[in-house]
Amino acid sequence: MTDIAVRVEKLSKRYRIGGPQARYRTLRESLVDMAAAPARRLRRLGQPSPENETIWALKDVTFDVEKGEVVGIIGPNGAGKTTLLRILSRITEPTEGYAQIKGRVGSLLEVGTGFHPELTGRENIYLNGAILGMKRAEIDEKFDEIVAFSEIARFLDTPVKRYSSGMHVRLAFAVAAHLEPEILLVDEVLAVGDAAFQKKCLGKMGDVAREGRTVLFVSHNMAAVRKLCPQAMLLDSGRKKMAGPADSVIDQFLASTTSEISSTVALPSGPADAPGAGMSLRFFTEAGTPQAQFHAREAWRMVLDFEIFEPTLHVIAAVGLATLDSVSVITYWSKPKDLEPGRYIVEFECNLPLKRCDLQFAVGLSSHERAFYYVHRIGHVSISEVASGQQPFRTAGGGFLSSLQQSEIRPVAQVGGQSTHSWPAAI
Numbered sequence: 001m002t003d004i005a006v007r008v009e010k011l012s013k014r015y016r017i018g019g020p021q022a023r024y025r026t027l028r029e030s031l032v033d034m035a036a037a038p039a040r041r042l043r044r045l046g047q048p049s050p051e052n053e054t055i056w057a058l059k060d061v062t063f064d065v066e067k068g069e070v071v072g073i074i075g076p077n078g079a080g081k082t083t084l085l086r087i088l089s090r091i092t093e094p095t096e097g098y099a100q101i102k103g104r105v106g107s108l109l110e111v112g113t114g115f116h117p118e119l120t121g122r123e124n125i126y127l128n129g130a131i132l133g134m135k136r137a138e139i140d141e142k143f144d145e146i147v148a149f150s151e152i153a154r155f156l157d158t159p160v161k162r163y164s165s166g167m168h169v170r171l172a173f174a175v176a177a178h179l180e181p182e183i184l185l186v187d188e189v190l191a192v193g194d195a196a197f198q199k200k201c202l203g204k205m206g207d208v209a210r211e212g213r214t215v216l217f218v219s220h221n222m223a224a225v226r227k228l229c230p231q232a233m234l235l236d237s238g239r240k241k242m243a244g245p246a247d248s249v250i251d252q253f254l255a256s257t258t259s260e261i262s263s264t265v266a267l268p269s270g271p272a273d274a275p276g277a278g279m280s281l282r283f284f285t286e287a288g289t290p291q292a293q294f295h296a297r298e299a300w301r302m303v304l305d306f307e308i309f310e311p312t313l314h315v316i317a318a319v320g321l322a323t324l325d326s327v328s329v330i331t332y333w334s335k336p337k338d339l340e341p342g343r344y345i346v347e348f349e350c351n352l353p354l355k356r357c358d359l360q361f362a363v364g365l366s367s368h369e370r371a372f373y374y375v376h377r378i379g380h381v382s383i384s385e386v387a388s389g390q391q392p393f394r395t396a397g398g399g400f401l402s403s404l405q406q407s408e409i410r411p412v413a414q415v416g417g418q419s420t421h422s423w424p425a426a427i
Contacts, residue, residue: 003102005183005214006065006088010097013083013238017053057083059238060097065216067103067182070209072229072246073218074253079235081218085109085185088216103214104133106181108172117161121152121171124160128175142178149204150174151197170197177204183214202228222250222325254324261380263290267306267363270373276308277373278363279343281319283381293382299351302332306346306365306373308339314368315339317346324358326377336368354383 058080065071073081086092088099089107115124125146129139147153150170152163160168176184186205202224209215209228219225225232225246232249234242242249267278282303283292294300304317315338320331332348362376 003067004064004100005067005069005102006063006216007100007102008061008063008084008088008097009099011058011061011084011087011094011099012056012096013058013080013087013092014054014056014095017055056238058087058094061235061238061240062097063233063240063243065214067214068212069231070215070217070229072225072232072249073216073235074220074222074225074232074250075235075241076257078237080238081235082109082187083238084235085187085216085218089185101183103182104180105183105185106176106179107185108169108176109185109187115160115168115172118159120159121150121156121163124171125175129179134179139179142180146171146174146178149178149200166197173201173204177201177208181213183216184208185216187218188220220326222254223323223327226250226325250325261292261382263292265361265379267378268375270365270375274372275310275312275367276306276315276339276365278365278375279305279307281305281361281363281379283379292380293384296355296383297353299349302348302350302361304346304348304363305343307343308341311338311340312367313338316366317344318362318364318366319348320362320364320376321350321352321359322362322376324360329354329359331362357383359383 061080061084073084075081083092085107086109087094088101089105089109091107091109116127119127125143126136126139129136129142147156150173152167152170155163155167160171163171173186176186184205205215205217205228215228217225217229229246231244232246233240234249234253242252263283265281267280270277282290282305284301284303285291285294286299286301291300302319304319306317308315314336316336317334318331321329323329330352332350334346359379359381360377361379361381362374363378364371365373
């Protein structure tokens, strides 16, 4: 008989919009609601009550996860991914349905979850271990490994309320991954850490999976989900849309979210207090023809159109290229320039030796003081195969890049009826 670690049956969670929740709120949510109540009552004077408006964060979600399975949970923002993990972690209760968990659960859902702010990092390690049902001797055995992984030994006896968000994540992940939970729940909180620590965490999660423990991993990083998770589940608007092999689920999700191929992308407005904003991103061939489908080895151009609303020093415009899996390829930067109010363009030539792929983009504007405009996961450009006549019948190798160098084919010298060749001397 199959050993089920997580069983979810018709799980639903309803929230009221604007009104207080009927029950099952966390202590922090209750305190915030109490503090905000007087101001909320003043705002509602003369306005219709919104208390009957509700939203289903999850609706009729059913699935099983076998012991030792590693499952990625993906979907757009607001799909219900975090709500699902909060219910599985017993942080909140479902409105309908149920979830059965077989095994000790370790959770990393948001910065600071499960930490007491007045306690030190050392004390919180032991507190979290006790919550997981571990004996002190078991925690002692893992203590040095947790501290070494978190890289915060200097601050171990400092109250965690003084930790930065990055320090919170380092310690929280180290505790969650090393105190040997049978089921590990990890949300997108890893995005808070620096790139080196994220890589370290993903490596540790791979180790946990190989040890036969169950992992549920929520992420917008499709490359990480492909690498770590053989299986995946797609949530959208609170409902399960698809479950199965990770590659198939991710491809379905990307196909549904990727914008149509177009040579012009209108950019959204930025923050109200920003000194400028992007207007459009356009793509052209080298000859100047608007286009969004190019051959590999073909150079093409990007033109960023933006507006500055007030005199701004040291403005830099940038366009980043990434795969649809959110794997960064390259970022192009403009030279810094002091700008007066007005409309500007900056042109970037893309002559990368890209192989067949699809690209999306990020656009950023910054001044000497701060980044004031940023949008990502916009646009869609397709790079097809090398033009006919320039490619072999079957190409070798893989990756995103294709060599720009086209070496000459030379005849082999004949000496005494035998073929010979010589290689350049080693450098």
